[in-house]
Amino acid sequence: MSNDGATEKIVNKINGGGVAEDDFDLGQRLRSLRELHNLSQRELAKRAGVSNAVISLIEQNRTSPSVGMLKKVLGGIPMSMNDFFALDVAPRAEVFFKADELTEIGGGKISFRQVGRDLTGKALQILRERYQPGADTGDTMLRHEGEESGIVIRGRFEVTVGEQRRVLGPGDAFYFDSRIPHRFRNVGEEEVEVVTACTPPSF
Amino acid sequence: MSNDGATEKIVNKINGGGVAEDDFDLGQRLRSLRELHNLSQRELAKRAGVSNAVISLIEQNRTSPSVGMLKKVLGGIPMSMNDFFALDVAPRAEVFFKADELTEIGGGKISFRQVGRDLTGKALQILRERYQPGADTGDTMLRHEGEESGIVIRGRFEVTVGEQRRVLGPGDAFYFDSRIPHRFRNVGEEEVEVVTACTPPSF
DNA sequence: TCGAAGTGTTAAATATCATAAACGAGTAAA
DNA sequence: TTTACTCGTTTATGATATTTAACACTTCGA
Numbered sequence: 168m169s170n171d172g173a174t175e176k177i178v179n180k181i182n183g184g185g186v187a188e189d190d191f192d193l194g195q196r197l198r199s200l201r202e203l204h205n206l207s208q209r210e211l212a213k214r215a216g217v218s219n220a221v222i223s224l225i226e227q228n229r230t231s232p233s234v235g236m237l238k239k240v241l242g243g244i245p246m247s248m249n250d251f252f253a254l255d256v257a258p259r260a261e262v263f264f265k266a267d268e269l270t271e272i273g274g275g276k277i278s279f280r281q282v283g284r285d286l287t288g289k290a291l292q293i294l295r296e297r298y299q300p301g302a303d304t305g306d307t308m309l310r311h312e313g314e315e316s317g318i319v320i321r322g323r324f325e326v327t328v329g330e331q332r333r334v335l336g337p338g339d340a341f342y343f344d345s346r347i348p349h350r351f352r353n354v355g356e357e358e359v360e361v362v363t364a365c366t367p368p369s370f
Numbered sequence: 371m372s373n374d375g376a377t378e379k380i381v382n383k384i385n386g387g388g389v390a391e392d393d394f395d396l397g398q399r400l401r402s403l404r405e406l407h408n409l410s411q412r413e414l415a416k417r418a419g420v421s422n423a424v425i426s427l428i429e430q431n432r433t434s435p436s437v438g439m440l441k442k443v444l445g446g447i448p449m450s451m452n453d454f455f456a457l458d459v460a461p462r463a464e465v466f467f468k469a470d471e472l473t474e475i476g477g478g479k480i481s482f483r484q485v486g487r488d489l490t491g492k493a494l495q496i497l498r499e500r501y502q503p504g505a506d507t508g509d510t511m512l513r514h515e516g517e518e519s520g521i522v523i524r525g526r527f528e529v530t531v532g533e534q535r536r537v538l539g540p541g542d543a544f545y546f547d548s549r550i551p552h553r554f555r556n557v558g559e560e561e562v563e564v565v566t567a568c569t570p571p572s573f
Numbered sequence: 574t575c576g577a578a579g580t581g582t583t584a585a586a587t588a589t590c591a592t593a594a595a596c597g598a599g600t601a602a603a
Numbered sequence: 604t605t606t607a608c609t610c611g612t613t614t615a616t617g618a619t620a621t622t623t624a625a626c627a628c629t630t631c632g633a
Contacts, residue, residue, distance in 0.1 A: 217591080217592090218591065218592050218593070220591075220592065220593080220594095221590085221591055221592075224590085224591085230589080230590060230591080231589085231590080232590080232591090233590075233591090236590085236591075
């Protein structure tokens with residue numbers, strides 16, 4: 168993970184300045200990476216143990232490499248697939264928030280109060296959540312990359328993560344990878360209050 | 371039955387020929403992911419806009435899909451490439467924590483209870499903090515880069531961030547860049563309880 | 574018991590990728 | 604200039620991925 172600052176430029180370039188949809192320019196990204204490391208196509212090819220032509224073709228998006236191929240190529244840099252497809256984040260300004268300034272997100276049986284307004288580009292989201300008795304998030308929630316954790320303040324709170332399920336009481340907590348499908352339910356008689364944190368923001 | 375040895379060779383070839391790699395099982399992962407979402411191969415294929423055969427073949431590691439193909443397949447779940455490849459280094463074990471299992475960090479007037487034990491390599495730290503009346507963190511705390519946020523559950527809590535100072539009550543919150551020097555104080559008569567989250571972990 | 578619809582898997586045909594080798598251009602030293 | 608390297612690109616061919624269409628099996632009703 169090179170922290171050059173040049174990397175930042177590249178990432179910006181790759182992500183198309185915010186307009187880009189899901190399809191980033193794989194070729195452009197590889198080329199930027201290679202140039203950042205001062206490698207010629209042939210040199211990278213040699214290190215990666217592949218032909219030089221494939222690097223040229225990939226960089227021009229004239230071919231869509233197999234994952235095995237891309238992994239080999241990245242191995243010559245070296246860089247992991249994980250890092251290659253990773254994104255980045257940025258800083259912020261506001262510090263304090265009055266209780267009634269927390270932006271309301273939910274509305275019905277489940278209410279979220281979020282610290283901060285626009286969290287795009289921020290690395291942390293913290294929520295104060297309230298679940299009325301019987302409230303249920305449903306089971307098809309799959310948030311994006313990141314991790315999620317929370318502490319129960321009040322009530323009986325059922326948390327399901329992948330295959331695991333548990334009912335948590337005040338003071339109990341959870342911590343899991345947000346990519347695993349998860350579900351929250353209030354299984355008690357009283358309102359559930361819980362404080363959760365995610366990284367990065369998923370709303 | 372038919373050809374187990376041949377299949378094995380193919381898999382080895384796919385994963386990079388001679389070089390020993392961090393061989394994550396791409397097929398297995400896709401299969402797990404698909405099953406977690408209760409999708410059949412054909413259903414996923416339909417959503418992704420690809421043939422059902424390719425899903426079967428990928429899951430058996432009988433083929434190394436192109437990046438474009440894998441992206442299309444993941445699009446049917448949906449899941450990003452980033453998330454997909456980030457999964458291989460993130461097999462979290464512990465998910466739930468009983469109130470008395472939270473690892474105690476402080477001890478005196480200030481007590482931290484942390485969710486999870488060893489947070490190295492994780493992206494999120496969540497703490498339940500208690501401050502006795504008069505408790506003060508002192509003003510020279512400068513944590514590493516990252517962001518920090520919290521919500522006050524109980525008590526009157528003075529937060530100082532850089533030049534800014536504010537007394538927060540129940541429900542109030544804060545959010546700042548951890549590189550800015552900051553200080554916490556209990557300025558009320560009762561105990562302060564606050565839930566905070568940091569990224570990345572600073573202990 | 575039969576068929577219709579579901580599952581995952583497989584075979585042959587086609588589309589695509591990956592390679593080796595050649596190409597044109599640029600640079601530097603002799 | 605020539606010679607000998609480098610660079611990124613392109614082409615022909617063999618290898619592999621992907622599709623279409625089938626296979627074998629299970630489940631659910633009629």
